[in-house]
Amino acid sequence: MTTSNSTLLMSRVTFGRALRRLRSGVNHFTLVDVAAALDCDTSLISRIETGKRVCSQQHFTKLMDLYEVPASQRDELVELYAASRDRRQPWWSPYGDVISAQYERFIGFEAVASTVHEYQVGILPGLLQTEAYAQAVTSVGFTSLGPDQIEALVEVRGLRQRHRLLETDAPMQCNYVVTQAALEFRVGGEHTHREQLEHLLEISKHGSVDLRVIPYDKGEEAAQIGAFMILEFSDEDVPDVAFGESVAGSLTIDGPRDLRRLHRLFRSLAEAAYSPEESRDIIARTLNKED
Structure with a gap:
């Protein structure tokens, strides 16, 4: 899903779901595990995964390292991450x-x-x-x-x-x-x-x-x-x-x-x-x- 055919909200939702799969589906981490590693609240991780909060560059880098994302997959996630931070305004x-x-x-x-x-x-x-x-x-x-x-x-x-x-x-x-x-x-x-x-x-x-x-x-x-x-x-x-x-x-x-x-x-x-x-x-x- 790219910004040419999606809204910022949906880009964040897509990015968040990708992070959730990495956390629970691949690495079997809990929200508490990830929050402890990033020294933040579990609510922040949850809101990022549901697309309700923008992921900072610092947290994104830490998550990629924590989840040990291979280079081939990291490129795709970098693209999703960039789309989730797109500043173009929607029609409304x-x-x-x-x-x-x-x-x-x-x-x-x-x-x-x-x-x-x-x-x-x-x-x-x-x-x-x-x-x-x-x-x-x-x-x-x-x-x-x-x-x-x-x-x-x-x-x-x-x-x-x-x-x-x-x-x-x-x-x-x-x-x-x-x-x-x-x-x-x-x-x-x-x-x-x-x-x-x-x-x-x-x-x-x-x-x-x-x-x-x-x-x-x-x-x-x-x-x-x-x-x-x-x-x-x-x-x-x-x-x-x-x-x-x-x-x-x-x-x-x-x-x-x-x-x-x-x-x-x-x-x-x-x-x-x-x-x-x-x-x-x-x-x-x-x-x-x-x-």
């Missing part, structure tokens, strides 16, 4: 004053994901939203922000759509399951609702979009489950990561057992939903109600 950097640290982390993962599996209960997935719909949702979800800040967040959502789906040679595969209620809720008023449904009909035909709707008569399948998404990556060194929504904000989920459970849950929801063709029929019928 101009919006740093309105993007939270958690949101920035999510965007970093989404920017290089190959596939997303997303379930929504009451609103439509962000990459499928029109500008007016996104404006209405953001205005309610971020009431403490001023008009300019809300507008900036709407711009970020639009840029995410362009970079990952609409204006790219390598769009992300988007697998969505939503409830029929998400279609019915009149977000932003009648005109915005109609515009959004028309857009949904059109974008659901996109080759990288698989949109399925759970009808009201399957409500027991979906009513007690909160919204979540799972991101997958083509790079085998990068594990899946999921995000769940709660009253306290977005939660990052990366535990293997939790991820397996979410994958099973998404498959169950997709099986309960109508096919993409039948789902478009539901969207069309909902749109006709607006006449």
Whole structure:
């Protein structure tokens, strides 16, 4: 994974996983062993291995010696290390004053994901939203922000759509399951609702979009489950990561057992939903109600 096709965050994740393999898989060291050798806290080593902390040059050199990395493999790790310290700014950097640290982390993962599996209960997935719909949702979800800040967040959502789906040679595969209620809720008023449904009909035909709707008569399948998404990556060194929504904000989920459970849950929801063709029929019928 090089900086030409990845973000700084993902380069750090890839580098960190390579270090973890050397520590536990090759040398069978514990975090305590390595922290003692480097005279630092175990939390620092853990954060470097998870991509949450930059590895210093001094620590990198000590780790290479500690793990007795051969010259042939060290060259590859030097390249990974350099990529993890790349200073080039991602496209969302101009919006740093309105993007939270958690949101920035999510965007970093989404920017290089190959596939997303997303379930929504009451609103439509962000990459499928029109500008007016996104404006209405953001205005309610971020009431403490001023008009300019809300507008900036709407711009970020639009840029995410362009970079990952609409204006790219390598769009992300988007697998969505939503409830029929998400279609019915009149977000932003009648005109915005109609515009959004028309857009949904059109974008659901996109080759990288698989949109399925759970009808009201399957409500027991979906009513007690909160919204979540799972991101997958083509790079085998990068594990899946999921995000769940709660009253306290977005939660990052990366535990293997939790991820397996979410994958099973998404498959169950997709099986309960109508096919993409039948789902478009539901969207069309909902749109006709607006006449």
